[in-house]
Amino acid sequence: MGAKVYNREAFIAMQSIIIKEITRYFRIWIQTLLPPAITMSLYFVIFGQLIGSRVGLMEGVSYMEYITPGIIMMSVITNSYSNVASSFYSAKFQRNVEELLVAPVPTLFILLGYVLGGVSRGLITGVIVTIVASQFVELHINNWPVVFFVVILTSMMFATAGLVNAVFAKSFDDISIIPTFVLTPLTYLGGVFYSIKMLPEFWQSISLANPVLYMVNAFRYGFLGFSDIPIQNAIILISFFIIALFSLAYYLLAKGIGIRS
Amino acid sequence: MSENAIEITNLSKTYGDGFVALKGISLEVKKGDFIALLGPNGAGKSTSIGIICSLVNKTAGEVKVFGHSIDNELEAAKRCIGLVPQEFNFAQFETCRQIVVTQAGYYGVPRKLAQQRAEKVLAQLSLLDKADVQARQLSGGMKRRLMIARALVHEPKILILDEPTAGVDIEIRRTMWEFLTELNEQGTTIVLTTHYLEEAEQLCRNIAIINHGEIIENTTMKDLISRLDLETFVLDVDKMPNEFPCIEKVCFRERDESSIEIDLPKDAALNQVFEWLTKQGIKVLSMRNKSNRLEELFVQLTESNREQRNNIKKSDKLVKEEK
Numbered sequence: 001m002g003a004k005v006y007n008r009e010a011f012i013a014m015q016s017i018i019i020k021e022i023t024r025y026f027r028i029w030i031q032t033l034l035p036p037a038i039t040m041s042l043y044f045v046i047f048g049q050l051i052g053s054r055v056g057l058m059e060g061v062s063y064m065e066y067i068t069p070g071i072i073m074m075s076v077i078t079n080s081y082s083n084v085a086s087s088f089y090s091a092k093f094q095r096n097v098e099e100l101l102v103a104p105v106p107t108l109f110i111l112l113g114y115v116l117g118g119v120s121r122g123l124i125t126g127v128i129v130t131i132v133a134s135q136f137v138e139l140h141i142n143n144w145p146v147v148f149f150v151v152i153l154t155s156m157m158f159a160t161a162g163l164v165n166a167v168f169a170k171s172f173d174d175i176s177i178i179p180t181f182v183l184t185p186l187t188y189l190g191g192v193f194y195s196i197k198m199l200p201e202f203w204q205s206i207s208l209a210n211p212v213l214y215m216v217n218a219f220r221y222g223f224l225g226f227s228d229i230p231i232q233n234a235i236i237l238i239s240f241f242i243i244a245l246f247s248l249a250y251y252l253l254a255k256g257i258g259i260r261s
Numbered sequence: 262m263s264e265n266a267i268e269i270t271n272l273s274k275t276y277g278d279g280f281v282a283l284k285g286i287s288l289e290v291k292k293g294d295f296i297a298l299l300g301p302n303g304a305g306k307s308t309s310i311g312i313i314c315s316l317v318n319k320t321a322g323e324v325k326v327f328g329h330s331i332d333n334e335l336e337a338a339k340r341c342i343g344l345v346p347q348e349f350n351f352a353q354f355e356t357c358r359q360i361v362v363t364q365a366g367y368y369g370v371p372r373k374l375a376q377q378r379a380e381k382v383l384a385q386l387s388l389l390d391k392a393d394v395q396a397r398q399l400s401g402g403m404k405r406r407l408m409i410a411r412a413l414v415h416e417p418k419i420l421i422l423d424e425p426t427a428g429v430d431i432e433i434r435r436t437m438w439e440f441l442t443e444l445n446e447q448g449t450t451i452v453l454t455t456h457y458l459e460e461a462e463q464l465c466r467n468i469a470i471i472n473h474g475e476i477i478e479n480t481t482m483k484d485l486i487s488r489l490d491l492e493t494f495v496l497d498v499d500k501m502p503n504e505f506p507c508i509e510k511v512c513f514r515e516r517d518e519s520s521i522e523i524d525l526p527k528d529a530a531l532n533q534v535f536e537w538l539t540k541q542g543i544k545v546l547s548m549r550n551k552s553n554r555l556e557e558l559f560v561q562l563t564e565s566n567r568e569q570r571n572n573i574k575k576s577d578k579l580v581k582e583e584k
Contacts, residue, residue, distance in 0.1 A: 009369025016366025023359065024352075095350035099411070102314045102344050103367035104336035261276065261317045 013105040017113025018120065021087060025121050032083070036075040036125045037132055043071050044136045047193060058195065059226050064137045069220040070192030073154065075129045077187060077212065078179065080122030080155040084114050084162035085175040092166065097259055107254045111163070111246070118159025119152065126151060140223065146231065147222035153238045154215045158183075160245040167249070167258045186212045196228045211241060265325070266292045266341075266419045266450040267313065272322030274308050274474075282308040284474040285322065290419075290452060290467075292327075295445045297461035297482075298454045300471035301563060306454045307347060309471070310423050314344045327418055340368065343417030345408045347424045347454075353397035357388055357407050360396060361414050368415035375414070382410040386440070402433040409437070419450040426460060438464055458559055462486070472563045493551035494523045494531075499544040506537050522551065 025032040044064065052063035059066065091097040100110055133139060141147055161178075169175045190212030196204050207213055208229075218234035221227035227234070252258065267290040274283040283305045290296050300306050311317030313324055315331060324331045326338035351360045358379055365375035383389045386406040391399060396407060405425055412420060422441075426434045434457075441464060445451050455461055461468060461482070468485055470478040478485070497520045505513035505521075511534060512524040523534060538545060 012369045012371060013367045015372075016363050019366075020355075020359075020363050023355075027354065091352070094352060095346075095348065096352045098316055098344075098346065098350050099364055100367060101316055102339060102342065103364070103415075104339040104369070105367050106336070256318060260315075261311065 009104070010106050010109045013103065014109040014113040014116075017100070017105075017110065018117050021083070021114070021117025022120055024087060025083060032079070032121065033125060033128060036079060037128050040071050040075055040129045041132050043067070044133060048136055059224070061224055062137065065139075065224065066220075067193055068133045068137055068139065069223040070190070070216045072126050072129045072133065073151070073212075073216050073219045074187050074192055076122040076126040076151055076155050077158045077215070078183065079125040080118045081158040081162040081165075081183060082175075082179060083121040084118035084159045085166045085169070085179070087117070088114055088163055088166035089169045089172070089175045092169075092259060093172075101256075101259065107250060111160075111249055111253055114163050115156060115159045115246075115249075118162055119155040122155030122159065123151065126155075142225035143222045145222075146218065149235070150215060150218045150222055150238070153235070153242060154219070157238055157242045157245060160242065160249050163249050164245060164252065167252045169258075186210050189213075190216045191228060192216055211237060214238065264292060266290045266294065266327055267452070268323075268325040269309070269313075270323040272309070272312060272324060273320045274305075274312060274317065275320045282474055283312075283320075283322075286471065286474070286476045288469055288476060288479060290450060292418075293445070293448060293450055294467055295441075295451045295465045296453070296467040296469060297465040298452060298469050298471060299458070299461060299559060300454075304471045305474040306471055307423055310344070310421055310452075310454065314342055314421065315339065340415070341418045343412035343415065343420045345405075345412045345420065345422040345425050347427065349396075349404050349408065351396050351404075351407065351411065354395055356393050356395055357383060357399070357410070358392040360407065361411050364411045365414040370415060378414050378416075379410075382413050385413075386410045387436075402429045405429055405433075406437070409440075413444075417449070419452065420444065421452045423454050424456060425453070426455065426457060434460070470559065470562055478562055491524050491526055494525060495549050495551055496521045496523065496538075496545050497547045498538070499546060502538075502541050502543060508533050508537065 047067060048064035052067070055063040057063075088097070091100075105113075130139070165175055165178050189207065190210050191207070196207045196213065199207060214229050214234035214237045217227040217229040218231055218238070221231050221234075267288070269286060269288040271285045271287060272283055273281075273285050275281050286305070286309065288309075298306050298309065308317055312319045313326065313331070315335060324338075327341045329335075329338040329341070331338050355363075358376075361379040361382060362372070362375045365378055366372065370378065380389065380392070383392050386409055388403060388406055388410060391403060396404065399407060409420075409422075409425065420441075426437055429437070438460070441451060441453075451464075453461065453465060465482055468478070468480060468482050469476055495516060499519075501515065501518065501521070510526045510529045514522050516522045525531065525534075535545070
């Protein structure tokens with residue numbers, strides 16, 4: 001009986017964190033949900049229509065169709081990450097993270113609450129960008145389960161990474177350094193706009209060290225049915241990163257690093 | 262079942278930079294008590310509260326809240342506590358209702374019940390008309406009340422308030438005093454830290470004074486007040502005397518152009534003062550106790566604690582030199 005009540009309360013607490021997160025990014029939708037729609041529309045117009053029409057077919061599909069999964073994935077990655085990084089850091093900065101620390105919320109549920117809040121924003125922006133993409137290109141889904149599985153795992157991974165970043169951050173600069181200097185280059189070099197088969201062999205090998213490449217390609221497989229990387233390798237790698245980051249984030253929260261004196 | 266709401270045993274805290282905030286303090290707070298934790302800035306009050314509420318990791322010692330150790334039964338201990346911190350720490354862009362409902366959710370209160378409780382506590386603290394206003398738009402006093410509402414929404418057994426009336430005007434302060442007294446009468450244990458000694462005297466039954474990480478006094482308010490060997494009275498008079506008399510043990514001084522302050526030892530009578538004033542043809546229009554008498558005692562206690570520490574340091578130095 002005791003354990004049952006405890007679990008229910010923990011789930012209610014987690015639900016409260018998720019609702020708080022969703023309310024937050026809907027309240028500031030001009031900063032959170034609108035920009036990906038505008039930015040990605042520009043990608044479709046410039047890279048898809050203007051330049052893409054001169055590129056010709058990629059693996060038998062139009063360039064516009066080729067880049068669509070990667071562009072959706074880009075917005076999912078960026079939004080999942082930045083939602084948790086900025087929200088958790090703001091909670092630290094304004095000290096309202098103390099509301100959570102004084103309450104009997106198990107660490108696991110604090111972590112899940114923030115991660116699922118980030119996942120929800122990643123998925124919503126993913127849907128928005130998909131709707132925008134459908135205005136430019138006719139979308140086909142080759143494998144629905146792969147699309148869902150990969151997008152959820154990827155957003156979980158980056159939401160967790162955003163939380164780790166926020167735990168260590170001591171200023172607002174610290175939560176923009178990783179997205180600007182790490183995440184953006186990895187995403188642009190992660191095969192969103194090209195196939196790594198187009199690169200010289202040396203750069204192909206280097207590209208294989210980029211985890212975003214696996215996510216973009218697995219997602220592209222879900223849409224178009226082909227990928228530069230074997231799909232099982234991609235899923236194993238994403239799962240590995242999720243387990244590693246989740247364990248690290250749990251450890252940091254449980255120890256109170258960056259949030260308790 | 263423990264008789265105490267809080268039991269602190271040999272609690273120590275040394276921060277990462279080597280600063281020793283608490284030096285093995287022990288304190289018991291009885292269930293239903295209304296206790297003041299007093300001390301100058303940096304004395305260790307907020308660190309103690311931080312440890313009880315698990316915002317600060319302790320270095321050593323034990324803390325139990327309603328019998329639940331924060332080491333083994335942290336979640337059960339947390340459930341008993343409502344905390345009103347010193348600084349505003351809510352999300353400024355959320356509405357009062359959202360803040361209170363979310364906090365209830367963190368304690369596992371289902372959403373529908375949380376909404377009802379939020380209405381209730383916001384009404385109790387006269388904030389219902391501001392329920393859907395963003396917290397940043399509230400006045401300072403309203404923000405303080407919002408923090409109390411948030412701390413009460415899960416119906417805690419003990420309310421800990423860290424300087425709740427700092428920067429609040431007198432009227433709101435009095436309203437908050439009434440509210441806290443009523444809450445305590447209903448059975449909630451209250452721990453209050455404050456700089457306003459008048460507040461502690463007015464509200465609290467017991468008092469603990471903490472200085473440089475040590476508890477230097479832990480007694481009833483009545484006992485502490487009774488230790489004052491001097492009582493200071495303020496007399497408003499129709500005219501000032503040309504000079505003050507020499508009455509044994511009584512010290513006169515001019516407060517302003519129409520009032521006199523008199524320090525009177527406990528064993529001295531006021532009659533002699535009135536006799537002298539009557540002889541001078543001076544009418545006493547009104548008389549009152551000077552309200553900062555506790556403040557004087559507080560200064561005495563913290564000063565003597567400082568002297569003791571200085572003496573210990575000196576003797577340590579001598580011992581080292583002898584070695």
